[in-house]
Amino acid sequence: MRNGPEDVTSFSNRARAWATADLPEADPSLYEGAFRTNLTEEQESAEIERERQLQRMFYEAGFAGVCVPREYGGLGLTPDHQRALNGALAGYEFPARIQVPTFSPCLAILLEFGTEEQKRTHVPAILRGEELWMQLLSEPGGGSDVAGALTSAVRDGDQWMLNGSKIWTTGAWWSDWSLCLARTNWDVPKHRGLTVFILPLHQPGIEIHRIEMLNGSREFCQEFLTDVIVPDSDRIGEVDKGWTVGVRWMFHERLLYESPLVTFASSVSTTFASASYSALARAAGRLDDPSAQELVGEARMLDVVAGRLQQRIGRGIGAKVLSDQAAAIPRLFKGTTSARTRTIAFELAGTTGGSWTAADGVLAERGLDYLMRQTGCIGGGTTEMARNVISERILGMPRERSLDREVPFRDVPRGPSSSPTGRLGG
Amino acid sequence: MQFELTEDQRSLRETTARYLSNTVPVDQLRKLREHPAGYEEEYWRQGAELGWTSLLVPEERGGGSLSGGGLGDATLLAHEFGRHAAPGPFVPCNIAAAALGAEDPVGHGQPLCDLLAGSAVISWCFSEASPQGHRPEGLSLDVSVDGAEVVLDGVKRPVESAAQAGHLLVSGRTGGGLTQVLVPTDAPGVTLEPMQSVDLTRRFWVVRLANVRLPLDAVVGELGGAGAQVEHQLRLALVLLAAESVGAMERAFDMTVEWAFDRYSFGRPLASYQELKHRFADMKTWLEAGHAVTDSAAAAVDAGATDAAELVSVAAAFVGEYGGEMLQDCVQIHGGIGLTYEHDLHLLLRRVTLNRAILGTPSLHRRRIAELLVEQEER
Numbered sequence: 001m002r003n004g005p006e007d008v009t010s011f012s013n014r015a016r017a018w019a020t021a022d023l024p025e026a027d028p029s030l031y032e033g034a035f036r037t038n039l040t041e042e043q044e045s046a047e048i049e050r051e052r053q054l055q056r057m058f059y060e061a062g063f064a065g066v067c068v069p070r071e072y073g074g075l076g077l078t079p080d081h082q083r084a085l086n087g088a089l090a091g092y093e094f095p096a097r098i099q100v101p102t103f104s105p106c107l108a109i110l111l112e113f114g115t116e117e118q119k120r121t122h123v124p125a126i127l128r129g130e131e132l133w134m135q136l137l138s139e140p141g142g143g144s145d146v147a148g149a150l151t152s153a154v155r156d157g158d159q160w161m162l163n164g165s166k167i168w169t170t171g172a173w174w175s176d177w178s179l180c181l182a183r184t185n186w187d188v189p190k191h192r193g194l195t196v197f198i199l200p201l202h203q204p205g206i207e208i209h210r211i212e213m214l215n216g217s218r219e220f221c222q223e224f225l226t227d228v229i230v231p232d233s234d235r236i237g238e239v240d241k242g243w244t245v246g247v248r249w250m251f252h253e254r255l256l257y258e259s260p261l262v263t264f265a266s267s268v269s270t271t272f273a274s275a276s277y278s279a280l281a282r283a284a285g286r287l288d289d290p291s292a293q294e295l296v297g298e299a300r301m302l303d304v305v306a307g308r309l310q311q312r313i314g315r316g317i318g319a320k321v322l323s324d325q326a327a328a329i330p331r332l333f334k335g336t337t338s339a340r341t342r343t344i345a346f347e348l349a350g351t352t353g354g355s356w357t358a359a360d361g362v363l364a365e366r367g368l369d370y371l372m373r374q375t376g377c378i379g380g381g382t383t384e385m386a387r388n389v390i391s392e393r394i395l396g397m398p399r400e401r402s403l404d405r406e407v408p409f410r411d412v413p414r415g416p417s418s419s420p421t422g423r424l425g426g
Numbered sequence: 427m428q429f430e431l432t433e434d435q436r437s438l439r440e441t442t443a444r445y446l447s448n449t450v451p452v453d454q455l456r457k458l459r460e461h462p463a464g465y466e467e468e469y470w471r472q473g474a475e476l477g478w479t480s481l482l483v484p485e486e487r488g489g490g491s492l493s494g495g496g497l498g499d500a501t502l503l504a505h506e507f508g509r510h511a512a513p514g515p516f517v518p519c520n521i522a523a524a525a526l527g528a529e530d531p532v533g534h535g536q537p538l539c540d541l542l543a544g545s546a547v548i549s550w551c552f553s554e555a556s557p558q559g560h561r562p563e564g565l566s567l568d569v570s571v572d573g574a575e576v577v578l579d580g581v582k583r584p585v586e587s588a589a590q591a592g593h594l595l596v597s598g599r600t601g602g603g604l605t606q607v608l609v610p611t612d613a614p615g616v617t618l619e620p621m622q623s624v625d626l627t628r629r630f631w632v633v634r635l636a637n638v639r640l641p642l643d644a645v646v647g648e649l650g651g652a653g654a655q656v657e658h659q660l661r662l663a664l665v666l667l668a669a670e671s672v673g674a675m676e677r678a679f680d681m682t683v684e685w686a687f688d689r690y691s692f693g694r695p696l697a698s699y700q701e702l703k704h705r706f707a708d709m710k711t712w713l714e715a716g717h718a719v720t721d722s723a724a725a726a727v728d729a730g731a732t733d734a735a736e737l738v739s740v741a742a743a744f745v746g747e748y749g750g751e752m753l754q755d756c757v758q759i760h761g762g763i764g765l766t767y768e769h770d771l772h773l774l775l776r777r778v779t780l781n782r783a784i785l786g787t788p789s790l791h792r793r794r795i796a797e798l799l800v801e802q803e804e805r
Contacts, residue, residue: 276803277796277799278796278799278800278803279803281796282800287800290793292796293792293793293796293797294789294792294793294796296792296795296796296799297739297743297791297792297793297794297795297796297799298743298792300736300740300795300796300799301740301743301744301792301795304719304736304737304740305715305718305719305740305744306715308715308718308719308721308722309711309714309715309718309719311718311722312429312714312717312718312721313714313718315429316429319429319430321429321430322429328707329710329711329714332707332708332711333711333715336708384704386707387703387704387707387708388700388703388704388707389707390706390707390710390711391697391703391704391706391707391710392703394710395683395697395703395706395707395710397686397687397697397698397703397706398694398695398697398698400700
């Protein structure tokens with residue numbers, strides 16, 4: 001029936017009609033609070049199961065993979081269509097928690113670097129909610145120095161054997177597949193000896209350890225890989241050219257919720273923080289207090305600016321007016337902004353920020369959010385790394401001196417311990 | 427400023443940029459320090475020919491925008507005014523033009539015509555000295571009717587270029603509503619007192635109106651029914667000021683980046699110190715954010731969007747606060763030379779500082795954002 005792609009207005013109308021008719025209305029508190037601790041493992045599993053179902057609903061209704069080519073089960077439409085869908089979801093449930101990293105960066109990397117067979121196997125499964133993905137990227141000894149990966153992959157005929165450890169994976173315990181950056185050559189400088197693989201997470205040889213964060217959250221994981229076998233057909237990109245993939249990988253990671261592959265209601269804050277600072281002031285009985293009004297206004301200002309900045313940079317990159325590196329700009333802004341807005345929320349909570357009961361409603365747990373304040377400045381590449389990228393890659397300022405560029409990776413100096421204990425002395 | 431301009435928009439911006447570079451280079455700005463008006467009449471008249479006063483006026487009233495979004499177009503000029511710390515009553519003339527151009531039924535044809543041609547200046551008398559004097563609902567200057575006359579009583583400050591203006595567009599209160607009146611500056615009862623200003627070329631006056639009597643046809647629009655129009659004018663002005671400040675921020679940032687590459691300390695350029703690189707990264711981020719939020723506010727006002735009020739105050743609060751911080755950090759990175767009159771940086775610092783204060787400080791706009799948020803929740 002249709003000739004050519006559907007126009008955005010018609011798509012948008014269809015999406016709105018479908019959301020209204022078929023999607024459950026979202027409880028306003030549903031998307032509040034990052035890495036809260038109040039769910040049991042069973043509740044969390046149920047929630048993920050719910051997200052898979054929602055993803056399946058999107059797929060069956062023809063609203064999954066808006067920008068994914070049609071041959072892999074997507075709709076083959078444009079970022080404008082994705083934005084229209086995001087706009088249509090206000091007030092409705094959608095699979096918010098599984099968008100990142102499954103759709104970006106993992107799906108994005110599969111589409112860019114995957115073989116035909118890899119794409120046909122995994123992309124439709126992702127769109128149907130059958131495969132949730134995560135990234136085996138950071139390492140315990142690595143931090144921001146991602147290209148310094150120590151996890152090794154050794155070739156043996158048609159397969160590879162992986163050994164090492166990865167860390168800061170969100171929800172590895174409920175995910176299915178992963179992208180993994182590993183070292184395949186120790187005799188060349190660090191960026192030239194890396195290769196990317198894909199592998200299922202639940203298999204012998206992979207031990208998943210849930211890390212308890214200081215607020216009690218156990219969302220982040222560390223994985224230990226022992227003699228994990230990966231067939232060569234599950235390699236992404238060329239051997240030892242993994243950094244080419246890695247650069248794009250981190251680009252897609254920085255795009256986060258602005259990626260055209262990600263479905264996210266534009267009405268929901270992508271930091272999962274409460275956008276309703278005025279509700280906090282009201283609950284604290286401080287709506288008429290000018291100092292509280294200033295804090296509410298500042299927090300709201302920062303959220304609005306962060307959103308507009310992300311749009312501007314996203315469009316600039318899309319139109320090739322800006323380099324991909326410009327994604328570091330909104331990343332930096334969102335990081336510093338999230339730290340500030342959490343401080344504001346904590347401040348508005350007053351003494352309830354330090355001690356609360358369940359009856360304190362929106363004021364409860366703001367102290368825990370504050371304890372986790374730096375999350376937004378660390379996760380997904382630190383704000384310091386973003387500042388390096390902006391000053392060096394965008395403004396062209398001299399790069400920091402490094403001792404690992406032109407030497408074989410095995411000769412690069414390493415600290416006495418790759419995992420300090422973090423214990424108080426004395 | 428948006429990344430992608432139309433051919434017409436690019437030409438509008440470039441023509442003005444070239445004109446400003448040629449007619450008001452920094453040496454000329456310094457000379458204008460002692461000039462009573464802060465600008466030459468001929469400079470303004472020629473500027474008007476480049477479209478400086480016509481973008482917010484409908485085509486049938488002698489104006490016309492390039493893209494249909496008059497404010498979006500006007501921000502391109504404001505941006506260049508900021509980059510050049512340019513003189514001239516850009517914001518008040520555009521607000522007066524927008525007010526007269528929007529008048530229904532049509533009136534005040536000749537003053538509008540002169541304003542568009544740049545042969546006359548009309549300034550906008552809006553702000554008052556009271557704590558709420560930067561908001562339409564806080565205005566207290568009294569406008570009443572006595573027989574066939576309209577009578578104005580009250581004080582307006584600061585009013586830009588009042589002494590250069592042939593007319594003043596005065597926004598005041600009539601009972602529960604607002605009224606705007608076009609007052610000849612030489613009308614009996616109008617007195618002007620010059621003020622000091624942080625800017626080198628922008629001049630401000632206290633305007634006192636004591637029992638100023640004019641025929642009823644001096645009223646612009648509806649008596650007591652101008653509230654929405656005044657609010658709209660305020661939004662236009664705030665967006666233009668924000669766009670101008672972003673232009674000044676951009677120029678100061680460019681200057682300071684160049685300085686960081688040229689200046690060597692301990693045998694290396696400043697640009698090689700990570701501590702400074704990271705501050706430049708922050709500044710670049712604030713600059714891009716300033717562009718983003720100002721363009722968004724302009725587009726929302728042009729479209730009459732429901733979030734226009736919020737975006738305007740967000741732009742004013744953000745650009746005011748971060749623009750100020752950024753310019754001060756540019757001074758810091760320059761060191762002592764950045765605080766001298768000889769250096770050009772203060773021309774931009776002055777403009778950003780003036781704009782930060784002139785129509786509500788960041789603090790007042792933050793409280794306005796909170797107020798809008800609460801209103802929105804209670805609806």
